[in-house]
Amino acid sequence: MNLHNKFKLNTPTLFRMLVATTILVLIANYTIIKFQAREQIAYIKQILRHSESVSTQIHESLNRVVEANINNCNDSNINRLREILLDYQDVIDVGITHKGKVICTAGWGLFDKSRGYVKEEYSTSDGYIFDGSDNNFHNKKIHVDATIYKTAIAFTSPFAFKKIKEMYPQFDVVISTHKGRHDFLILPGTHHGGAGFAVNNAVHAKICSKTFDLCVLTRNGMVGFLSLDPLHQALVVLICLLLGVFLSWFAYFYLNSRKSFEYRLKKAVQDEQLYLEYQPVVRMNDEKIVGVETLIRWQDKLYGKVSPELFIDVAEKIGVYGQISEFVIKRLTEELSHYLTRNSSFTVSINIGGYEIEHCNYINYLYEQCIQYRIKPSQIKIEITERSTLPHDVIADFSRRARAKGFCVSIDDFGTGTANLIWLTEIDFDEIKIDKFYVKGLQEEYKRNILTCISGLVIGIGAQIVFEGVEDIVELNYLKGHNENAYAQGWFFYKSMNIDELCQKLNAASHD
Numbered sequence: 441m442n443l444h445n446k447f448k449l450n451t452p453t454l455f456r457m458l459v460a461t462t463i464l465v466l467i468a469n470y471t472i473i474k475f476q477a478r479e480q481i482a483y484i485k486q487i488l489r490h491s492e493s494v495s496t497q498i499h500e501s502l503n504r505v506v507e508a509n510i511n512n513c514n515d516s517n518i519n520r521l522r523e524i525l526l527d528y529q530d531v532i533d534v535g536i537t538h539k540g541k542v543i544c545t546a547g548w549g550l551f552d553k554s555r556g557y558v559k560e561e562y563s564t565s566d567g568y569i570f571d572g573s574d575n576n577f578h579n580k581k582i583h584v585d586a587t588i589y590k591t592a593i594a595f596t597s598p599f600a601f602k603k604i605k606e607m608y609p610q611f612d613v614v615i616s617t618h619k620g621r622h623d624f625l626i627l628p629g630t631h632h633g634g635a636g637f638a639v640n641n642a643v644h645a646k647i648c649s650k651t652f653d654l655c656v657l658t659r660n661g662m663v664g665f666l667s668l669d670p671l672h673q674a675l676v677v678l679i680c681l682l683l684g685v686f687l688s689w690f691a692y693f694y695l696n697s698r699k700s701f702e703y704r705l706k707k708a709v710q711d712e713q714l715y716l717e718y719q720p721v722v723r724m725n726d727e728k729i730v731g732v733e734t735l736i737r738w739q740d741k742l743y744g745k746v747s748p749e750l751f752i753d754v755a756e757k758i759g760v761y762g763q764i765s766e767f768v769i770k771r772l773t774e775e776l777s778h779y780l781t782r783n784s785s786f787t788v789s790i791n792i793g794g795y796e797i798e799h800c801n802y803i804n805y806l807y808e809q810c811i812q813y814r815i816k817p818s819q820i821k822i823e824i825t826e827r828s829t830l831p832h833d834v835i836a837d838f839s840r841r842a843r844a845k846g847f848c849v850s851i852d853d854f855g856t857g858t859a860n861l862i863w864l865t866e867i868d869f870d871e872i873k874i875d876k877f878y879v880k881g882l883q884e885e886y887k888r889n890i891l892t893c894i895s896g897l898v899i900g901i902g903a904q905i906v907f908e909g910v911e912d913i914v915e916l917n918y919l920k921g922h923n924e925n926a927y928a929q930g931w932f933f934y935k936s937m938n939i940d941e942l943c944q945k946l947n948a949a950s951h952d
């Protein structure tokens with residue numbers, strides 16, 4: 441009973457694949473953005489380190505001009521400015537100012553009076569002033585940032601960030617003071633001001649210096665999947681598609697395997713969803729309940745009520761029968777111990793198979809449970825089916841060991857096996873349960889004759905007889921006339937029932 445279907449390429453399957461692929465592309469997009477953000481952080485730290493190095497050069501060059509007392513623009517002072525300039529690769533020029541105008545620099549020499557105007561845009565607490573003039577006298581097209589300290593002025597090289605910018609040309613980079621009152625440098629990226637997706641998904645990162653009044657801000661205007669070139673985009677889609685197909689296929693088989701009979705049985709056994717029912721055994725002459733037969737049950741949401749005849753075989757195949765066997769003992773001792781300890785002649789029968797016979801520990805475990813629940817082993821009847829295919833000597837040995845511990849042994853389904861007489865001679869037993877096959881066919885003479893022979897044989901041996909499958913009064917009367925001390929079991933008396941119903945029946949019977 442397996443629900444494994446073939447994987448069909450129909451509309452729902454294609455839809456599942458499409459959904460899986462789309463989700464994977466979104467995950468890929470998110471991963472790329474995360475990766476790019478990390479890259480951006482590493483990059484911004486690099487720019488900050490470099491900006492601090494440039495600021496140090498500006499500060500040092502300014503301090504040296506001030507400390508050298510260069511106040512006028514004679515040739516010797518201009519030469520001294522040039523000497524200072526040579527030491528700083530990211531400073532493009534140094535000079536001196538007078539009344540808000542640059543009067544000379546190392547690079548330009550003496551200034552024309554109409555040029556060199558500076559505008560104080562922002563000054564720091566330690567006296568550094570940043571120039572905010574648009575009047576760029578170095579080159580109209582290239583912005584050169586200038587810093588003034590006392591009478592000295594230093595110009596940051598416009599090439600100071602060239603190499604570092606080339607590393608990630610797509611990023612916008614802005615270097616400014618903490619509160620953004622002065623921008624030292626604005627380097628637009630290749631995706632600057634892009635439309636739609638790019639701008640909405642831009643990733644910003646800002647980091648500030650602890651030493652200088654300086655912050656670096658970067659913005660990646662095109663992130664995620666769309667920032668990849670078409671070839672890489674196609675590759676990502678292809679990988680996601682293949683993965684999507686695989687995942688849909690895997691999910692399909694995984695979900696189906698969870699519907700399989702084997703999977704659900706295993707789960708039911710593990711979660712102890714199986715339960716027990718008990719079918720009363722009655723004494724025929726007074727129809728009193730003398731014991732019960734324990735029957736395992738499984739009610740599954742998908743498969744409904746499954747016959748033990750079916751699921752026990754499967755349980756053996758998938759290796760969970762041992763757990764069922766242990767569960768039966770545990771549950772029946774829990775449920776029936778109360779009644780068994782008060783009624784010492786009441787018995788409970790347990791069905792066993794080859795597993796129990798072959799596992800030496802079974803009898804010991806059953807015995808320990810009886811001791812724990814104060815049940816007399818003689819109240820337990822172990823039913824060995826005559827249909828068992830195990831060698832007789834193995835069954836005989838099991839039966840001897842069981843009886844040595846005080847348990848009763850019952851031969852179940854008698855008459856359906858192939859070697860009934862050998863069983864009777866070689867195996868120690870206390871009870872024989874004549875199979876319902878003979879009880880059902882009492883209108884046929886040959887069955888009546890066989891039943892008479894078997895009954896005579898068993899009475900001769902001194903064993904207890906139980907007739908199984910008694911379904912009507914005709915069958916009962918015939919059997920009664922045959923052997924009135926025999927026991928009977930069947931739907932004429934009771935069907936199997938849960939513990940609560942059984943307790944009600946037993947209580948009602950005790951009041952009769």
Ligand SMILES: Nc1nc2c(ncn2[C@@H]2O[C@H](COP(=O)(O)O[C@H]3[C@@H](O)[C@H](n4cnc5c(=O)[nH]c(N)nc54)O[C@@H]3COP(=O)(O)O)[C@@H](O)[C@H]2O)c(=O)[nH]1
Pocket residue numbers: 719733734735736747748749752768791792793852853873876908909910911929930931932936
């Ligand atoms: N190893 C284990 N085997 C077990 C266990 N529990 C049950 N079984 C075996 O499964 C087979 C089927 O059992 P089930 O479907 O529970 O059927 C039992 C009775 O309900 C049924 N029965 C009882 N009276 C009548 C009746 O009047 N008519 C009729 N048609 N059927 C009736 O017979 C089954 C009991 O048979 P038996 O065991 O031979 O006494 C069955 O082989 C069980 O043994 C378990 O825990 N372990």
